[in-house]
Amino acid sequence: MRRSAQVAAPLLAAAALAMLSGCRKPEMQRCVDENNKVVADNLCENQPNQQQPRSPGMGGLLPLIPLYHYYYGGWGGYGLGSTVGGGGYAPAYGRSYATGSGRTTRGGFGSSFSSGSRGSGAGE
Amino acid sequence: MQRIPLTPRNDWQQKVESQGLTFHTLDSGTPYWDESAAYEFTAAEIDTLEAAGNTLQEMCLAAAQHVIDEKRYAELDIPAIAIPAIEWAWNNEPPALYGRFDLSWAGAQSGHAPKLLEYNADTPTSLLEAAVIQWSWLEEVSPTLAAAHFGAGKPDQFNSIHDKLIAKWKDIDPYLSKPIYFAGLDNPEDQLTLVYLRDTAQQAGLDTLQMFMEEIGWNDEQQAFLDPDEQHMFSIFKLYPWEAMLQEEFGIHAVESYQGTRWIEPIWKLLLSNKGILPILWQLYPNHELLLEAHFDTAPSANSGGWQDVVVNGSSATPSPSGAATPTGPGGMRSYVRKPLYSREGANVTIVRDNATIATTDGPYNGPQIYQALAPEAVFPGNNADPRYPILGLWMIDQDCSGLGIRESSGPITDNLSSFIPHFFR
Numbered sequence: 001m002r003r004s005a006q007v008a009a010p011l012l013a014a015a016a017l018a019m020l021s022g023c024r025k026p027e028m029q030r031c032v033d034e035n036n037k038v039v040a041d042n043l044c045e046n047q048p049n050q051q052q053p054r055s056p057g058m059g060g061l062l063p064l065i066p067l068y069h070y071y072y073g074g075w076g077g078y079g080l081g082s083t084v085g086g087g088g089y090a091p092a093y094g095r096s097y098a099t100g101s102g103r104t105t106r107g108g109f110g111s112s113f114s115s116g117s118r119g120s121g122a123g124e
Numbered sequence: 125m126q127r128i129p130l131t132p133r134n135d136w137q138q139k140v141e142s143q144g145l146t147f148h149t150l151d152s153g154t155p156y157w158d159e160s161a162a163y164e165f166t167a168a169e170i171d172t173l174e175a176a177g178n179t180l181q182e183m184c185l186a187a188a189q190h191v192i193d194e195k196r197y198a199e200l201d202i203p204a205i206a207i208p209a210i211e212w213a214w215n216n217e218p219p220a221l222y223g224r225f226d227l228s229w230a231g232a233q234s235g236h237a238p239k240l241l242e243y244n245a246d247t248p249t250s251l252l253e254a255a256v257i258q259w260s261w262l263e264e265v266s267p268t269l270a271a272a273h274f275g276a277g278k279p280d281q282f283n284s285i286h287d288k289l290i291a292k293w294k295d296i297d298p299y300l301s302k303p304i305y306f307a308g309l310d311n312p313e314d315q316l317t318l319v320y321l322r323d324t325a326q327q328a329g330l331d332t333l334q335m336f337m338e339e340i341g342w343n344d345e346q347q348a349f350l351d352p353d354e355q356h357m358f359s360i361f362k363l364y365p366w367e368a369m370l371q372e373e374f375g376i377h378a379v380e381s382y383q384g385t386r387w388i389e390p391i392w393k394l395l396l397s398n399k400g401i402l403p404i405l406w407q408l409y410p411n412h413e414l415l416l417e418a419h420f421d422t423a424p425s426a427n428s429g430g431w432q433d434v435v436v437n438g439s440s441a442t443p444s445p446s447g448a449a450t451p452t453g454p455g456g457m458r459s460y461v462r463k464p465l466y467s468r469e470g471a472n473v474t475i476v477r478d479n480a481t482i483a484t485t486d487g488p489y490n491g492p493q494i495y496q497a498l499a500p501e502a503v504f505p506g507n508n509a510d511p512r513y514p515i516l517g518l519w520m521i522d523q524d525c526s527g528l529g530i531r532e533s534s535g536p537i538t539d540n541l542s543s544f545i546p547h548f549f550r
Binding site for chain 2: 020112122123
């Protein structure tokens with residue numbers, strides 16, 4: 001016999017089942033500026049709810065759209081200064097999201113290939 | 125070697141899905157996993173293939189040593205920033221796991237030896253199809269095959285990939301910090317290939333975690349790659365080519381921190397997964413029976429390069445619309461394949477026969493190319509008498525040729541839409 005004595009791959013079988021039943025991974029949650037460029041998460045965390053001070057001399061407080069928003073899902077990475085798109089400013093029902101963190105930057109690998117089904121992988 | 129038409133199992137889709145192959149059918153509706161046929165070999169032919177894989181592995185390691193000794197990195201278009209890491213990795217032998225030689229052969233009756241088309245040494249896929257799905261297929265259809273074709277005796281298969289992978293993980297366990305991270309892109313083929321490799325590592329007793337390439341973090345203060353929980357990643361299996369990593373934002377960190385991370389495959393595999401290894405092999409082993417004549421392109425590149433992986437099986441091809449006269453290639457070659465050093469999955473390839481371009485593909489890659497002679501014809505009649513072009517993938521688990529997986533196409537270019545056909549031997 002030139003074959004493996006027994007081939008059992010339970011983790012593989014379970015993963016395939018999960019994939020077929022629509023199990024989803026957490027999507028990205030990033031803090032972005034008005035141009036949808038990623039900025040540090042603490043800028044969103046410190047964001048006032050509804051109002052933001054105007055520059056000195058402009059007088060008073062004005063209701064403003066915050067400069068920074070969390071951006072949910074879509075494409076792009078966690079890299080500071082990178083552009084995001086394809087997602088939204090509100091989380092989608094039933095989805096889970098994960099933030100980048102602190103001084104660790106993410107998204108520095110994986111940009112050379114687009115995501116999709118068979119035919120867009122990195123294997124050969 | 126012959127191609128045997130077979131009747132697929134009634135519920136083959138459900139069966140292969142339950143074993144892990146969800147991407148069994150192409151978007152066109154054509155089966156990717158195609159059990160409407162199988163390739164049959166003799167035991168002697170399998171011996172020939174196994175010996176070819178082991179010999180080619182020795183030759184490739186010698187070629188890698190030659191590239192390092194003679195510093196021929198520029199010919200392989202390898203960036204200077206990667207060289208210290210490549211040389212360190214080569215000299216310190218960090219763990220390497222697997223690779224796949226792609227060969228063209230029409231069996232012993234052809235009168236030719238198998239011919240090396242290329243070595244997918246860094247990110248080979250179609251692994252779970254070869255190791256798991258075709259093993260299970262034969263397990264189930266073996267009685268039917270035996271009754272129809274052999275009378276007494278059971279058909280066998282060249283496929284100890286699963287056992288060898290588990291054994292190899294045990295072998296390299298002492299050199300790896302745990303958990304071992306398995307990282308790749310977000311698509312079913314890559315993710316399930318990763319899960320399968322992870323499965324074999326876990327069966328060998330190693331702790332594992334899985335994530336996406338985009339989730340790998342870099343921390344400047346720690347000078348380390350971190351997982352989403354901010355844990356230091358010491359051992360990383362990446363289903364992602366080194367040439368792409370080196371071009372991306374974290375590439376510089378990967379090479380500068382290389383000695384602190386165990387990357388699988390190691391970065392020296394970049395020397396062998398590069399098409400430039402083919403002319404170097406030909407220079408080191410001229411006229412070797414397992415090789416096709418190959419040369420670097422010495423002329424300035426006008427177009428081409430591919431972001432996809434391609435193997436081209438010589439033989440008659442559908443004439444291209446141009447059919448234009450094409451200059452003779454290096455070494456006086458009149459029939460050849462021209463493909464980029466880093467080509468992937470069928471892009472930017474040109475096939476020339478008798479100085480006429482007979483097939484060409486577009487693609488985004490711009491870079492140096494090589495010329496490789498066309499292999500002797502390897503075409504088999506399909507179920508409808510249509511021509512079928514098989515490519516034989518020999519799986520290397522570390523240094524051992526451990527199994528065979530066959531991809532089949534309707535034309536001479538094998539790409540990521542070609543089907544996977546099971547095999548057996550007697």
